[in-house]
Amino acid sequence: MYERKTPVNIDCGLHLFMEVMNGKWKINLVWCIYNEIKRPSDLQRKIPNATRRVLEGQLKQLVNHGILSKKTYDVKPPKVEYSLTELGESLIPIIKSTAKWGEDNREELEKLIVK
Amino acid sequence: MYERKTPVNIDCGLHLFMEVMNGKWKINLVWCIYNEIKRPSDLQRKIPNATRRVLEGQLKQLVNHGILSKKTYDVKPPKVEYSLTELGESLIPIIKSTAKWGEDNREELEKLIVK
DNA sequence: TATAATACGGACAAATTTATCCGTACTTGA
DNA sequence: TCAAGTACGGATAAATTTGTCCGTATTATA
Numbered sequence: 001m002y003e004r005k006t007p008v009n010i011d012c013g014l015h016l017f018m019e020v021m022n023g024k025w026k027i028n029l030v031w032c033i034y035n036e037i038k039r040p041s042d043l044q045r046k047i048p049n050a051t052r053r054v055l056e057g058q059l060k061q062l063v064n065h066g067i068l069s070k071k072t073y074d075v076k077p078p079k080v081e082y083s084l085t086e087l088g089e090s091l092i093p094i095i096k097s098t099a100k101w102g103e104d105n106r107e108e109l110e111k112l113i114v115k
Numbered sequence: 116m117y118e119r120k121t122p123v124n125i126d127c128g129l130h131l132f133m134e135v136m137n138g139k140w141k142i143n144l145v146w147c148i149y150n151e152i153k154r155p156s157d158l159q160r161k162i163p164n165a166t167r168r169v170l171e172g173q174l175k176q177l178v179n180h181g182i183l184s185k186k187t188y189d190v191k192p193p194k195v196e197y198s199l200t201e202l203g204e205s206l207i208p209i210i211k212s213t214a215k216w217g218e219d220n221r222e223e224l225e226k227l228i229v230k
Numbered sequence: 231t232a233t234a235a236t237a238c239g240g241a242c243a244a245a246t247t248t249a250t251c252c253g254t255a256c257t258t259g260a
Numbered sequence: 261t262c263a264a265g266t267a268c269g270g271a272t273a274a275a276t277t278t279g280t281c282c283g284t285a286t287t288a289t290a
């Protein structure tokens with residue numbers, strides 16, 4: 001596993017948010033799970049651009065950061081389901097308003113963000 | 116300059132937000148400038164953990180993304196001031212509510228985020 | 231009996247971001 | 261004249277994140 005060399009900085013609340021939500025696919029993951037797509041294979045199908053390996057890593061971080069909880073059913077074939085914790089739920093309004101900002105300004109932003 | 120190999124993904128509004136705000140010091144920069152600390156050297160003093168070189172880069176991106184505008188005074192010694200654009204201003208309430216989420220959950224998050 | 235589906239993980243490579251070290255130019259004040 | 265302040269940028273190294281390629285195990289279905 002990778003070992004950090006420099007400490008995370010969390011001096012302000014927004015940094016805390018970023019620390020938790022940074023990661024190429026985390027937003028998608030949280031959003032999917034909020035929308036009841038909660039099994040790893042389903043998430044993978046829903047977000048085909050991400051590789052399984054990376055989704056796995058980001059899911060693990062979200063669990064570690066207290067945003068998601070993971071339930072493993074002891075069945076064969078294996079079954080796993082993620083769900084939002086209370087902390088994760090509290091993120092939903094933030095995500096919504098932030099996403100709204102993006103959509104409200106999409107036209108302008110798309111011009112500016114170099115692809 | 117660095118040339119991207121894979122396209123940015125901006126399928127949802129939150130990705131647009133992240134695209135604009137990702138960057139280790141961008142939040143600090145926007146917040147400082149909102150609070151009237153707008154000259155490069157002052158920003159540097161206010162955020163001493165960041166190197167000048169990196170702040171410069173992030174300021175440039177914020178300008179390119181339409182969040183900041185840069186005014187260069189034609190004087191000696193040189194004087195430069197950044198300020199929020201209208202788009203940048205529209206980010207302030209988002210930043211505030213997001214920071215509030217972080218502060219409201221700081222105790223819990225600090226335990227979870229591995230330093 | 232192969233194939234696909236379920237889920238997970240190690241080792242390593244590629245991409246990206248952040249930091250370091252160099253140098254430019256001009257001016258004011260000691 | 262020398263140090264310090266103002267602002268900027270190239271080249272490259274280090275840190276970090278993301279992606280690729282391998283392999284494990286079990287079960288149901290064709």
